[in-house]
Structures are given as structure tokens and as C-alpha cells.
Amino acid sequence: MKRVAITGAGVITSFGDSPAALHSALSDGEKAAYRLEDCEAGVSACRQGGHIGSFQPETYLKGKPLRALDRTGRIVASAAKLALENSGWTAEILCKHDVGLVLGTMFGSVHTISEFDRRGLTHGASYVSPMDFANTVLNAAAGQTAIWHNLRGINSTIACGATSGLMALGYAADLIRHGSQTALLAGGADEFCFEAFCGFDQAGLLCRCNGHSEFPVPFSAQRSGFALGEGAVLLMLEEWSAAVDRGAPILGEIRGHGSSYDPAANGECGPETIAQAMNSALYDSGIRAAEVSCISASANGSVFADRNEALAIRAAFNGSGDAVPVTAIKSMVGEALGASGALQTVALLQSLQTGVLPGIRGLEQPGPEIPALNLCRRKQDINAGFGLINSVGFDGNACSLMISGVGLEFSRGNEISVKAAL
Amino acid sequence: MNSVPSIVVTGLGMVTPIGTGREEFWNALIAGKCGFGPVQSFNTSGYSVHLGAEILDFEPKDHVVRLRTRVIGRSSQLAIAAARLALTDASLDLETIDRRRAGVCVGTTSGEPHFIERFDDRYVQGDIANAGDGLIRGYPCHVVPSHVAAELEFAGETMMIPTACAAGNYAIAHASDVLRAGRADIMLAGGADCFSRITYTGFARLGAIAPELCQPFDRNRKGMVPGEGAGFLLLERKDQAIARGARIYCEVAGYGLSCDAHHMTAAHPQGEGASRAMVMALKQSGVAAEDVDYISAHGTGTPTNDRLETIAMKKTFGELAYRIPVSSVKSMLGHTMGAASAIEAAVCALAITHQQIPPTMNLHEQDPECDLDFVPNQARKRKVKVAMNNAYAFGGNNSSLLFRASAA
Numbered sequence: 001m002k003r004v005a006i007t008g009a010g011v012i013t014s015f016g017d018s019p020a021a022l023h024s025a026l027s028d029g030e031k032a033a034y035r036l037e038d039c040e041a042g043v044s045a046c047r048q049g050g051h052i053g054s055f056q057p058e059t060y061l062k063g064k065p066l067r068a069l070d071r072t073g074r075i076v077a078s079a080a081k082l083a084l085e086n087s088g089w090t091a092e093i094l095c096k097h098d099v100g101l102v103l104g105t106m107f108g109s110v111h112t113i114s115e116f117d118r119r120g121l122t123h124g125a126s127y128v129s130p131m132d133f134a135n136t137v138l139n140a141a142a143g144q145t146a147i148w149h150n151l152r153g154i155n156s157t158i159a160c161g162a163t164s165g166l167m168a169l170g171y172a173a174d175l176i177r178h179g180s181q182t183a184l185l186a187g188g189a190d191e192f193c194f195e196a197f198c199g200f201d202q203a204g205l206l207c208r209c210n211g212h213s214e215f216p217v218p219f220s221a222q223r224s225g226f227a228l229g230e231g232a233v234l235l236m237l238e239e240w241s242a243a244v245d246r247g248a249p250i251l252g253e254i255r256g257h258g259s260s261y262d263p264a265a266n267g268e269c270g271p272e273t274i275a276q277a278m279n280s281a282l283y284d285s286g287i288r289a290a291e292v293s294c295i296s297a298s299a300n301g302s303v304f305a306d307r308n309e310a311l312a313i314r315a316a317f318n319g320s321g322d323a324v325p326v327t328a329i330k331s332m333v334g335e336a337l338g339a340s341g342a343l344q345t346v347a348l349l350q351s352l353q354t355g356v357l358p359g360i361r362g363l364e365q366p367g368p369e370i371p372a373l374n375l376c377r378r379k380q381d382i383n384a385g386f387g388l389i390n391s392v393g394f395d396g397n398a399c400s401l402m403i404s405g406v407g408l409e410f411s412r413g414n415e416i417s418v419k420a421a422l
Numbered sequence: 423m424n425s426v427p428s429i430v431v432t433g434l435g436m437v438t439p440i441g442t443g444r445e446e447f448w449n450a451l452i453a454g455k456c457g458f459g460p461v462q463s464f465n466t467s468g469y470s471v472h473l474g475a476e477i478l479d480f481e482p483k484d485h486v487v488r489l490r491t492r493v494i495g496r497s498s499q500l501a502i503a504a505a506r507l508a509l510t511d512a513s514l515d516l517e518t519i520d521r522r523r524a525g526v527c528v529g530t531t532s533g534e535p536h537f538i539e540r541f542d543d544r545y546v547q548g549d550i551a552n553a554g555d556g557l558i559r560g561y562p563c564h565v566v567p568s569h570v571a572a573e574l575e576f577a578g579e580t581m582m583i584p585t586a587c588a589a590g591n592y593a594i595a596h597a598s599d600v601l602r603a604g605r606a607d608i609m610l611a612g613g614a615d616c617f618s619r620i621t622y623t624g625f626a627r628l629g630a631i632a633p634e635l636c637q638p639f640d641r642n643r644k645g646m647v648p649g650e651g652a653g654f655l656l657l658e659r660k661d662q663a664i665a666r667g668a669r670i671y672c673e674v675a676g677y678g679l680s681c682d683a684h685h686m687t688a689a690h691p692q693g694e695g696a697s698r699a700m701v702m703a704l705k706q707s708g709v710a711a712e713d714v715d716y717i718s719a720h721g722t723g724t725p726t727n728d729r730l731e732t733i734a735m736k737k738t739f740g741e742l743a744y745r746i747p748v749s750s751v752k753s754m755l756g757h758t759m760g761a762a763s764a765i766e767a768a769v770c771a772l773a774i775t776h777q778q779i780p781p782t783m784n785l786h787e788q789d790p791e792c793d794l795d796f797v798p799n800q801a802r803k804r805k806v807k808v809a810m811n812n813a814y815a816f817g818g819n820n821s822s823l824l825f826r827a828s829a830a
Contacts, residue, residue, distance in 0.1 A: 139586050
């Protein structure tokens, strides 16, 4: 089985467009600067979350008309550009090699789909736009991004709700491990839109503001739901020896992953299911729980999901659960759905490289039903090792991914190149 | 490579406009039955076309046992029906399997579009306060595999791969990888899409819908016929299938996936990406081009698709292309969207099993630009050891699956 190197990342987040800026803002405990439009604010009492106000597609996507791309397409194509640049894939090299793209997304663009349909209803079926129709398919952003950047390899879209991004990384890693593709961009994206906001609000899943303006705090006693955000995150994954051969910077490695489903069908993902995903990821990586140096939790302020995840971490780490530090960056970025898992992965990779794990913003007292865990209140130094990322969906999906940061295995001797270390 | 286990198909289930269940479906297919009619599920008076391929006699309660039919969408209902049929067909006793090692992988174009259509109906009527009610539980496309897993109490990986009209092939390819990697013992892989106003409106606007007939590869073809359906294959390791005495339809020999990176809705003019997918599938399977006995075409019946697909097959197979029978069952089923390639994968498995190729119906005057052997209007008995299933999608997504008769 082949090894999977992470050779770059591109992020469009509420904390800017570089992994380092993202990690630094998270480590400083900043709150995402999301923006809600008036029409959106009108449908919900929730005042947290919203659009990334600072995103300007023209900064990243130059030379071709942007008109054909909807917002999801634009944030994904932008993240792809950044990831390709970050990993040293130039347009010239892309002409000679088939690079793939695996995008996790919960909704594609439900806004595009809904607007297309509403125009048909209000103006008549012959007045819809063919260009908009092309973007109503759920794989539209992956297709548009492939066209924009000439990505001719395996192009797939993975939809597993809020676990989509992490599932996409696992799916992509397996394509490399089993030799179906040597290089691909993988990650996730979802845009903030009226339709999703409205749906989550009426499903009772958003945080209740209770008259105050606090961002939801994962695991806290006061948690009442999450803040809906947005983002796009892609990592460049390459077969290890191919990455070494082309002299690529190797930032880390995907060691393994696992996923599981809770068929109880009660709209919840139980602790056993989440623990099962973590155990599968440990098994797939050939790593013992005691070797894991940090966990990036999925927890986002949801009442049941946060509790179930905490119980699962406690169970999967069988006693060492209160030793390994656990962070929850959704205390700052909110729930970015399909982007979340990939966002956590990029942030944790930065943590493994810098040795600094962000804290859980605003966490004072965990809820009484949360078992004893080493929940990071403030940023803290961590040991080199392996990082585990969790994603827990709204309706029974759980996924875990194990990564290591490079440097960890190879940087002990100052001048040992990655190639020599192999 | 010897350590990589063979993956086999041991169960087939389908719900289609021409028949439900393996036998009824295959008999209809061989008889050349067509499933088109005027659209019933919404009013098409504002459209210039009215033809659709709907499943008119589907009763969810006949199939859905554990979940409540009223709270799940039609794609989920169709998927559950097809999944249960595949399990029954595989004579698999659910009590004997480890549910944590049983997974579901589904492809779709639209997921559960009726939920967003209901949102839009309410929105335009000004009922914004209630528009989002039920949207999150019912709409996101991953609810389809989740509902199948919940219905069957499967606790392994559940995944949706919404790569539009090639999605079923992507789901089967991934499920075979999951099994090869040892992540599961049983995978239900397939596709599902219900009839959707949004999809119909879009294809009507593109001028891609045929007014009366779907006639793939005919010089007078006028388009595709949007349809609905679901198809599932039960996949497992060959050693496990033999150990439990299962009937084996065929092996999933390999897959090829690629992207045109050319245009959202039009295929590459030289069939570049489609050909790369076919070549990759041959290579991954270790199958020589001359060993391919049958190709199940994407064959939508639109002027462009059929012409470019012919070019892609010739580019891949050269002179051999003229000797390989190719057919499009969309001439009978219409285009069941994300379900199409899953149903067509089942067609490949059945062609290998029955040594018979279903026809391309309504092919009366072959297009000179589509000059391959399209098995016109009449099923054909023939040796079929290796079958290729091709499907293409918006976004430039290309897919080829290869199925091979399983040696005893």
C-alpha cells in the first residue's frame, strides 16, 4: 500500500486565505468575522455565523470570466488555486500530469438550485438560464474547478453531510494508497446561504442567542446549537515517492481513516458509532491511542452531538482520554459543513508542525454530562506525534482521520532530506 | 497483486420505468419494452415537451419496513426498494452478518429534490416562515444512503457520491475499493433519483428532451427522456461469496474515472477524457481491449452525446470498436439520472449471466456518424465474458466499469 503525502493546502476561511494565518488566528482565540445579510437575519433569531465578508474571487481567479461560477464554485476554485500554488503545481506541470479533485460538500450550492427552480416558477420554465442549470448538479463546483485549473484526473464529489470534507480526504487517500491516482486535491466546501440557514434554523439546530451575542462554545454547559459558517479547504495529496521525486515540500501524511453510521435513525450519532470511527482510524493507521498527541473534535455547540463525541473520545482512548489534549476550532470558525473536516485537518497539521494547539474559545465550565477530558481552554504546546480529527454528522455519520506532521519523523537530524530518510 | 481480493456481484435489485426486480426488468429489457409517457408528477403545460419515464405503479409501503414512508423522500423510497430487492436476490440472511461491516454507497444527480421544490413553492407563495421546515432532515442528498442504512440497520460506511449522471458507476467503483481494502464485508452500491421538476426544467431549457421517443444513435434522434429509478448491486469478496454458497453474477474487474476539464455540459469533442477512463478501466482490470464483448453505452439519445461517445469508443478501441456490440438501454428506460449507470451495471452483470445483449430500441435509421454495432431493436444471444459500462456526466465526469465472468 502506498503512502499519502500532504504537500500543500489552500483555504478560503473567515480567518483569511493561508493555513498559517488560520492557525495563528485560532491560536489567538479570535472569533470569525462572519456577515449576515438583512434578508437572512430576517428568518432567524440566530445572529451568529454568516458569509465570509472579505472573500473576493477576483483576487484568485484571473484571466477568465467568473460569470459561470456560483459562490460555491468560486470559493472552491480559489482554494484550489492556493493549494496548487502552495504545493508547487504550476500550469505547465498540470499540462503533463492528470491531477484529480475530490470535493466534500453537504449541499453543493442549494442556493443556485433553489434560485433556478424559483425562476422557473415565477417566470416560466422557458425563462430559466442554461448556465445556471449546469450549476444545479451537486458536482458542479468540482467540475468548474477542474475546468478552471485543467484538472483531468479522477474528479469526484462526496456528500455525507457535515462529515463530507473528512470523508472526501479519506476517499482521496485511498485512491492514492491503492494506486488509482498519484496526485489529487481533496477537501471540502459549503457556502453560507439563505436556504441552508433557514433550514437549519427551522430544524432547531442553530444556537439560540438568548439575548446575548456570544458565539457558541463547544462542550459548554450553556451550549444550544451551532453557528453556521462557510469555507472551502483543499489539501494537495500525493503518492509519497512521487512527491519526493518531484522535490515537493512534504508537510505531513494521512495515516489512516475510518467511518461509521448509526442506524438508530433518531437524527443523532451515538457515542458507540463515533468511537467506532475513531477506532477504525486508529486500526487503519496502525497507531495506538497512546501515540496520539492531539484531537481536533467535531464539537460545535450542539447539545447532543458534543456530549456523544466527548463520551466517544473517553471510550476510544480508554483511560488516556483525559490525557490527550482536545481542541474544538468550531468555537471560532463555526460549523462550515462540508468544509469543516478539511478545515480541522489543515489547522491540526499546522499545530503538529508548530507544536501549538489552539484552545476552545470561551470554554469555562463544560456541561455536567461531559466526561472528564483534557479540553484545551487556552492554546497549549503539544508533543510531536499523530493528530486525530473527528467529524460527526447531524444524522448518524461519523468519520475520523489520522495525520502526522512532517518534520516529526525526519527533522531530528538537521540536514536529513526526506528522500534520505526513506 | 495476488493479495488483492476479487470482488463479486451477488445480488441485483432495481426499480425502473420498465419493471421492478431482476426478472421482470430483464424480461422487459429483452422484449424491448419502453417506459415513456406523458409526465404525471407535475404540470408540464408550460413546457414545450411532455415526455417522461416515471414509475407509475410504485408503492413505497411494499418495500419500506422500518422507516416511515411519509418522512422520507421518493429517492430514498426507490433506493430502499432496490436495496431490499438486491439483498433478497443475493439470498443474504441479515442475521448472519456483522452490521458494522456492512455499508452503503449511492450515486445521485439530485438527491431528494422534492424537498427543495417544496421549499421553493412555499417561498414563492410568500410563506418564508415555514419554507425551511423539514429541509434538513429530508433534503441533503446523503440522506439517501443514510435511509437505506437505517432501514437495513447497516452500521458501516455510508456515502453519497453525487457525480450526476455517472454517479452510479462512481458508487460501485468506490464500494469495490472499500471491500478490497477490507473496510467492509458487504457493500450495497447503486444509484437513485426520483423524477424532478428542476432536472426536467433544465433539460427542457437545453432543448435536450425528446418529444416522442428516445432513439440513441439514430440519425433522427431528438434527445433524451428524463426518468427516475434506483438500482443496487450487492458486492462482496469472492471468497466470502463462495463460502456462503452465493450465486455469483460476475466480478467487478476494475474501473476508470477521469475528467474532461473542458466544459460543464458538453463532452470533449475528441472523446479525450472518456477514452482515458476506458483505458484506465482496461488497465486496472488487466483486460485486453480485444477481450471486451459488450459495451453498455451512456447513449442518452441527444445528438451530441451519441456522436461524441462513438468517437470516444473508436479512439479507445480503434478498428476493434466495429466488432464490439454496443447498446443503450436508455432507449427503453429513459435517463434515470444518477441511477442510470447503476442500473446499466446490473445490465452488464445480467448480460454476462444470460449471455445475451439487450437491444438499442427505436433505432431505425442509423446515424452515419454513429457507425458501430448498436444491436438495433432486437436482443442478441452472444458470448459475453467481459462487459464495459460507460457513463458520463455534467462537470466532465467520465466513468467506465469493467465486469468479468467469474471463474469457478
